[in-house]
Amino acid sequence: MTMKRDQMLRALARHRTDEVVVAVYRAANELIHIDPSELNYTFNAAMGQGSSAALGLALARPDRRVIVLDGDGSLLMNLGTLVTIADAEPANLLHCVCSNGSYETNGAVPVPGRDRASFPELALAAGYRDARRIDSVEEWDQALPELLAAAGPVLVDLVVEPGEETWPDDFRTLHSIERRDRFIEALAARRS
């Protein structure tokens, strides 16, 4: 089974309150339309780096939940991040991997290890507190309240495919310095 990425994002938006969401590539491109929060961090212009930026945010702001919407190709490019994150033990970090089995932005070429490598098993072996695979939007919707409250780091491998609603790639917006600065201001204003 798989779930449509736009439906996955809409479910997340329904449960989200004031969490920081770090997103990369297609998930980021769709997130800014489906859930245009000022706490969206989409300023990752180097592939594979979303989870590392999320770790920095989670460590800087332990008072705030940080969710990263990583990609399978992106995580493969920075696989050591699993060990780094597990070692740093950010209790406020939820690491979601949008697994479509493809470098979708780079020409839809299959990723290596597709249907073979297991991100949840890799995360657990690295030392994450919990990890699981979710392949239906109903299960994702039901699991979100628990996942958003769980002590991290937790990894969720989300099996997705392109949704019904898509938008053209807009890296100018995703990587905008002005938007990043508004994110910093919005996050700073939410000190508890």
Add this chain to the structure above:
Amino acid sequence: MSGSAGAPLSATAIRGQLDRAGVRFVAALPDITTSEHVLKPMLADPSLRVIQVCKEDEGISICAGLYAGGERSVLMMQHTGLLDSINCLRAVGVEGENPVCMLVGLLRNEPGVPPSRSPRYGLRIVQPILGAMGVEHELLEFAGDEERIGPAIARAYERRRPVVLLIGGEPL
């Protein structure tokens, strides 16, 4: 411009500069130039949060995330790691306008001999690459050079640009 030739860098002075610059987080891979007298004491100091990373480019993005969350940090590595993380420094540091402050050990550098004249290719290319990228960098080799660390970090945060502090000799 280097400090007094002959006297080595001081690890205590380096740490003092970082403290005064408001650095509370350090992302690091071990570097033989600084491991013994700079990084190991940091790892033993509960007042500083050291994040040990598996690869240098992770550290660049962690520092960017810390900046977005309101914290100051430095990233430690050796120059081979700098060469390995050039794309991330380009994208996250320069184009992303993040004040990523890097302490980079020059493996097998000879203090007093400009890296540009080193017999080692890997050392000769470091400063020209940083120059081509427009990344501010300083060479620290002798006692007294540590005093340039704090102002360099302050400039990086003021201008929101990366800075690379090249450690050309083992701090003692």
